[in-house]
Amino acid sequence: MVDIKEVLVKEFENNETPIDRDKIRRILAANDGARIRTWLSICSRCGLCAESCFVYLANDRDPRLSPAYKFHHTLGAMYRRKGKLTKEFLKQCYQISWLQCTMCKRCSIFCPFGIDIAAMITISRHICHSQGFKPQSLAEFSENCRKSGNHMAMPEEELVDTCDWMEEETEDEYKGVKIPVDKPKVKYMYTINPREPVYYPQDISNAAIIFTAAGESWTIPGFGWDCTNLPMFCGDRDLAGQQVRNVYEKALELGAEKILITECGHAYRSLAFEGPYLAGYNGGKPPVEVVHFVRLMYEYLRDGRLKIDPFKKIKEPITYQDPCNVSRNGGLWEEARKIIPYIAEDFRDMAPNRDYNHCCGGGGGIMPMGPQYKPVRMASGRVKAEQIRATGAKIVITPCHNCFDQINDLSEEYDLDVKALALKEILVESIIIPDHMQLEDA
Ligand code: SF4
Ligand code: SF4
Secondary structure, eight states: OOOTTSOOOGGGTTOOOOOOHHHHHHHHHHTOSHHHHHHHHHOOOOOTTGGGOHHHHHTTTOGGGSHHHHHIIIIIHHHHTTTOOOHHHHHHHHIIIIISOOOOOTGGGTSTTOOOHHHHHHHHHHHHHHTTOSOHHHHHHHHHHHHHSSTTOOOHHHHHHHHHHHHHHHHTTSTTOOOOBSOSSOSEEEEBOTHHHHHOTHHHHHHHHHHHHTTOOEEBOSSSOBOOOHHHHHTOHHHHHHHHHHHHHHHHHHTOSEEEEOSOHHHHIIIIIIHHHHTTOGGGOOSSEEEEHHHHHHHHHHTTSSOBOGGGSBOSOEEEOOOTTTTTTTOOHHHHHHHHHHHBSOBOOOSSOGGGOOOOSOTTTTGGGOGGGHHHHHHHTHHHHHHHHHHTOSEEEOSOHHHHHHHHHHHHHTTOOOEEEOHHHHHHHHBOOOGGGSOTTO
16 A cells, blocks of 8 residues: 555646745734634644544554644644745645545544644645645636636536436436426525536436425526535635635525535535635525535435335445535434435444544545545545445445545455445435326336
């Protein structure tokens, strides 16, 4: 396995841009409040956070990978140096901030002072980004957001065409399934991950089947539909704010009652919790309520709006991957576990689980950073691979695109012989299709 501290970052070898110390000092000053000062000064270096961090555990418990080391040697050192940073130092910060921390926030629940390490890594990323030390692929995706509002740069007409195409295909099998775009005054404005219309349009069709079966009032917006926020992970705070504003403002314009998020973890973090701050809203609350797919599916099953065919319940052993931003940071771990008895017979929880579950190793933006960082993901994902293997499960359900891809990669890397499945795929296969959706000649 690769030594993740030695992974060479070639992206900056030609970075000739001079360091802008004024800019660094401005960012440091803007964040120099009581919260950060307290965290930096109160840490007693007790080391209690170390065993909580999957990166530390997976990489030979190297003390340089402990959460406390990471923030003291990034943001802490930036303050100590009063912003006088060198390129060599920023390169080290880049390695720590993007390759050695997924900002999963597990360490914070173990720290006796509740120090939020991920929040400090976020500022470190912001400062690195301001000096051109940023992951190139995340920067390109961010640029796409700037130009088009979504990280795949999909033009609005193409999204509409994809929805029309999926509607036609779906109507061949299910009566009355519509995929409305920009429909005003609906209950849910459904926001998606750009990889869905680009690579997995079937995902949109699956969502439409579920919503139709449940009798939901919904729409996909023609703009402001990208619920992910790659600029947030790239350290581009201004653009990250714009991304969430796109979604909030569209929901307000359409008069949607709520914003619904597809099966994506960091989208939930972005829109439900960090978004209001990124977008400059006072009070930390989004202007429109934000709901994650897991919560809505639980409500549908609980309220009988979706009914499962008992003969279609999954018989193989399954486990559930709690995405950090859906469970620990999003609070939806129990809703997920209430869904599982409806759809599967042999559930085997991981240990630890719920809010204590470990990050899969694909979060914090490392997944879209490209194949050159896959060895890092695989090395740090060892903890997750061992957790999954211990369950004996053959299927891992996870409502998050990053976890989904990471678990499939881990399965190959560690011979786990498991496959990841999203909730949508399972539900479409196992619900009782209501009479009004049955084709006459079926
Ligand atoms: S547990 Fe908290 S106080 Fe102890 S070393 Fe870690 S961050 Fe510092
Ligand atoms: S936020 Fe997660 S990855 Fe980062 S130091 Fe804490 S436990 Fe480790």
